[in-house]
Amino acid sequence: MQLTSQIPLDEVDNIVDSYDADKQYLIQILQDITSEYNYLPEQCLRRVSKRLDVPLSEVLEVATFYKAFSLKPRGKHLIHVCLGTACHVRGVPQILDRIERTLNIKAGQTSDDLMFTLETVNCVGACALGPVIVIDGQYHGQMTQTKVTKLLEKYTSARRGKDETDKS
Amino acid sequence: MKLTSPEELEQLRTSILDAIDPDKLSITICSGTGCLACGCEALVRAFEKELKEKEIDKKVDIKTTGCHGFCERGPITVIRPKGIFYQKVEPEDVEEIISKTIISNRIVERLLYVDPATGKQITYEKDVPFYALQTRLILGSNGFINPENMDDYFAIGGYSALSRALFQMKPEQVITEVINSKLRGRGGGGFPTGWKWDSCRSAESEDGTRYVICNADEGDPGAYMDRSVLEGNPHSILEGMTIGAYAVGSNIGFIYVRNEYPLAVKNVNAAISRARSYGLLGQNILGSGFDFDIEVSRGGGAFVCGESTALMASLEGRVGRPRAKYVHTVQKGLHDKPSNLNNVETWANVPLIINKGAQWYSKIGTEGSKGTKIFSLVGKINNTGLVEVPMGMTLREIIYDIGGGIPGNKEFKAVQTGGPSGGCIPEHLMDLPVDFDELTKVGSMMGSGGMIVMDEDTCMVDVARYFLSFLKDESCGKCIPCTEGIKRMLEILDSICKGQGKEGDIEFLEEISQSIMNSALCALGTTAPNPVLSTIKYFRDEYEAHIRDKTCSAGVCKDLFEYFIDDELCTGCGRCRKECPTNAISGDKKEPHNIDMKECMKCGACFSLCRFNAVRKGSVEGVRS
Numbered sequence: 001m002q003l004t005s006q007i008p009l010d011e012v013d014n015i016v017d018s019y020d021a022d023k024q025y026l027i028q029i030l031q032d033i034t035s036e037y038n039y040l041p042e043q044c045l046r047r048v049s050k051r052l053d054v055p056l057s058e059v060l061e062v063a064t065f066y067k068a069f070s071l072k073p074r075g076k077h078l079i080h081v082c083l084g085t086a087c088h089v090r091g092v093p094q095i096l097d098r099i100e101r102t103l104n105i106k107a108g109q110t111s112d113d114l115m116f117t118l119e120t121v122n123c124v125g126a127c128a129l130g131p132v133i134v135i136d137g138q139y140h141g142q143m144t145q146t147k148v149t150k151l152l153e154k155y156t157s158a159r160r161g162k163d164e165t166d167k168s
Numbered sequence: 169m170k171l172t173s174p175e176e177l178e179q180l181r182t183s184i185l186d187a188i189d190p191d192k193l194s195i196t197i198c199s200g201t202g203c204l205a206c207g208c209e210a211l212v213r214a215f216e217k218e219l220k221e222k223e224i225d226k227k228v229d230i231k232t233t234g235c236h237g238f239c240e241r242g243p244i245t246v247i248r249p250k251g252i253f254y255q256k257v258e259p260e261d262v263e264e265i266i267s268k269t270i271i272s273n274r275i276v277e278r279l280l281y282v283d284p285a286t287g288k289q290i291t292y293e294k295d296v297p298f299y300a301l302q303t304r305l306i307l308g309s310n311g312f313i314n315p316e317n318m319d320d321y322f323a324i325g326g327y328s329a330l331s332r333a334l335f336q337m338k339p340e341q342v343i344t345e346v347i348n349s350k351l352r353g354r355g356g357g358g359f360p361t362g363w364k365w366d367s368c369r370s371a372e373s374e375d376g377t378r379y380v381i382c383n384a385d386e387g388d389p390g391a392y393m394d395r396s397v398l399e400g401n402p403h404s405i406l407e408g409m410t411i412g413a414y415a416v417g418s419n420i421g422f423i424y425v426r427n428e429y430p431l432a433v434k435n436v437n438a439a440i441s442r443a444r445s446y447g448l449l450g451q452n453i454l455g456s457g458f459d460f461d462i463e464v465s466r467g468g469g470a471f472v473c474g475e476s477t478a479l480m481a482s483l484e485g486r487v488g489r490p491r492a493k494y495v496h497t498v499q500k501g502l503h504d505k506p507s508n509l510n511n512v513e514t515w516a517n518v519p520l521i522i523n524k525g526a527q528w529y530s531k532i533g534t535e536g537s538k539g540t541k542i543f544s545l546v547g548k549i550n551n552t553g554l555v556e557v558p559m560g561m562t563l564r565e566i567i568y569d570i571g572g573g574i575p576g577n578k579e580f581k582a583v584q585t586g587g588p589s590g591g592c593i594p595e596h597l598m599d600l601p602v603d604f605d606e607l608t609k610v611g612s613m614m615g616s617g618g619m620i621v622m623d624e625d626t627c628m629v630d631v632a633r634y635f636l637s638f639l640k641d642e643s644c645g646k647c648i649p650c651t652e653g654i655k656r657m658l659e660i661l662d663s664i665c666k667g668q669g670k671e672g673d674i675e676f677l678e679e680i681s682q683s684i685m686n687s688a689l690c691a692l693g694t695t696a697p698n699p700v701l702s703t704i705k706y707f708r709d710e711y712e713a714h715i716r717d718k719t720c721s722a723g724v725c726k727d728l729f730e731y732f733i734d735d736e737l738c739t740g741c742g743r744c745r746k747e748c749p750t751n752a753i754s755g756d757k758k759e760p761h762n763i764d765m766k767e768c769m770k771c772g773a774c775f776s777l778c779r780f781n782a783v784r785k786g787s788v789e790g791v792r793s
Contacts, residue, residue: 026485027468031427065487066468068427084389085584085620086546088634094772122471124428125392127546128202128239128553139205145773146747
């Protein structure tokens with residue numbers, strides 16, 4: 001994990017400059033920082049606040065209001081579980097439950113080894129495929145508990161493999 | 169190439185149309201998000217490879233288009249000009265399609281759609297009942313347009329409405345035309361679009377700045393028509409917005425789109441830069457002297473930002489909290505300037521109205537609601553997908569004739585419309601003609617057009633709880649009735665679902681609902697109780713069963729039923745035993761199995777897994793007795 005003190009802020013400056021340091025683009029700037037760093041590191045927010053001349057409290061208000069932002073580092077793999085109505089009536093609660101138990105994290109949490117972040121999303125608009133989960137931008141439709149377990153195994157076995165090499 | 173006059177636009181169109189060989193074979197592959205998720209990219213690559221290998225890649229076109237709407241059957245491939253319709257096409261099918269259909273003009277029967285009602289195979293797209301019963305004024309173009317190729321949009325008459333508006337109509341005439349068409353806002357409110365434009369045009373603005381905004385923050389869970397239009401036909405939105413901007417006197421527009429729709433963001437951005445390169449956005453559009461440009465703003469993922477004042481706050485870079493609308497946004501909206509906000513689908517209707525005229529448009533639909541409406545027909549329905557029908561079609565026609573009814577011989581229970589602000593409509597109202605006013609009368613609403621079908625396995629108390637829990641998370645926290653009221657209602661519903669409901673809970677829910685409806689700040693709050701009130705109204709017996717008998721007949725509320733294995737149906741195959749995460753299932757091979765209720769966590773894995781329907785659900789009491 002990258003320590004906050006080591007984060008180079010040049011990229012933040014570039015992002016801010018690409019919006020002419022105009023504060024009406026604060027949300028777009030935070031979106032771009034999130035895609036760059038995977039979350040919103042404190043130092044970046046301080047820099048944005050300074051560059052846009054917006055109080056840090058306001059930057060934080062925005063950063064905590066919108067679902068797209070996280071103040072904590074997110075995992076290598078981002079899992080989005082669609083909680084749309086169509087997915088709900090087709091049984092996504094059980095799927096989410098299974099993912100939570102398999103990865104041992106709750107929705108909204110990141111695993112300790114920073115491999116997985118589990119998030120819920122209101123609707124990804126792929127209702128025909130419900131229940132849908134999206135892993136790192138890839139859609140996986142018509143999930144069942146069995147299918148989701150197999151799917152996650154691909155990622156967790158890679159994780160276990162890594163642990164073993166770490167130990168040796 | 170910048171087009172500097174309407175004549176140049178028409179010349180370009182003529183040259184594009186002349187270059188098109190109407191008899192040339194074209195393989196059209198749906199590449200909307202739904203089909204992408206089914207792996208259509210690999211399919212496109214397979215077609216390209218196969219055509220090259222057979223050395224006919226010059227003779228046959230491959231066209232990737234936006235969403236065709238029949239998402240249930242994706243990936244969808246249509247062979248034009250004949251319009252042969254293949255469904256659920258896999259890369260393995262490509263060779264056969266090429267050698268049979270493309271080369272020797274024969275049909276691959278196993279890929280055809282079979283009408284479940286008649287059992288007959290259907291060859292052509294136009295004959296598939298799902299499409300045949302629709303009126304696809306807006307969605308229809310999706311199947312002919314590669315969103316990355318602007319020529320396709322020109323070929324179907326793109327930007328001719330803009331040219332007509334700019335050169336043959338005064339702004340006031342454009343507004344009159346839209347007023348006369350009686351188009352109502354498709355975002356949910358149903359406000360007359362033309363009158364909104366009129367108010368925006370006549371609103372005072374010191375420096376003359378006015379904004380037009382496209383609301384593409386499609387937050388209703390279960391609704392995705394706006395995404396499909398943005399992805400599949402982005403220029404229709406740009407054209408509609410430019411016409412609207414000309415009418416209200418605006419030079420800058422915004423498209424506020426959900427960041428959860430990456431493909432829509434990409435396609436719209438690409439469309440904007442292409443439109444600029446043709447001089448259809450930017451300064452002096454088509455040499456008319458009118459300037460207009462559009463920026464895309466990606467939302468931060470807050471449902472409340474679909475509300476106009478919250479959306480505008482978000483566009484200003486602030487948190488999306490609504491404000492009271494004593495002053496309308498058409499007078500003081502974005503940056504306190506007159507702002508005209510319309511939904512994606514509303515904008516998509518505008519070029520149609522200008523091209524074909526208000527008189528033509530107002531003939532479609534019902535007295536109070538004109539034109540067509542796109543619904544996303546999802547949930548427990550055979551033909552999941554996007555359907556576009558004239559206003560006034562009945563729920564029964566939409567769900568049974570187009571949607572093909574409920575899968576698995578299950579009983580229909582309700583259809584939910586209008587997203588979290590709407591309500592659940594029961595079986596006995598199935599002949600309701602669907603338009604803005606009729607839906608409101610029965611306690612639901614049009615909303616953005618989500619239509620979620622529910623069957624006997626859906627618990628209506630759980631559905632009400634689902635929507636409230638959604639709204640609790642999405643409440644912005646500004647006004648007390650919504651923030652606190654929804655939370656309290658959710659607590660009551662939670663306790664009912666857990667079997668701790670008590671007499672008087674239903675009445676208390678109704679009372680809180682009234683308070684919220686009377687006093688919440690924005691529409692998100694005032695409509696929040698709708699899912700609860702409509703389920704109480706039509707499914708009161710289910711609430712009562714939860715409270716009095718502690719049973720959930722649908723088998724959804726975990727504390728109110730148990731899983732058990734039917735000895736007579738169980739073959740002892742052992743699948744459930746292996747799959748059970750808590751090892752609660754025991755039994756010898758080929759002998760009926762047993763579930764230990766103490767260990768069972770009711771994940772339902774065994775229930776969905778069993779091929780013999782031997783795992784059953786029952787009320788706690790019923791099982792024990």
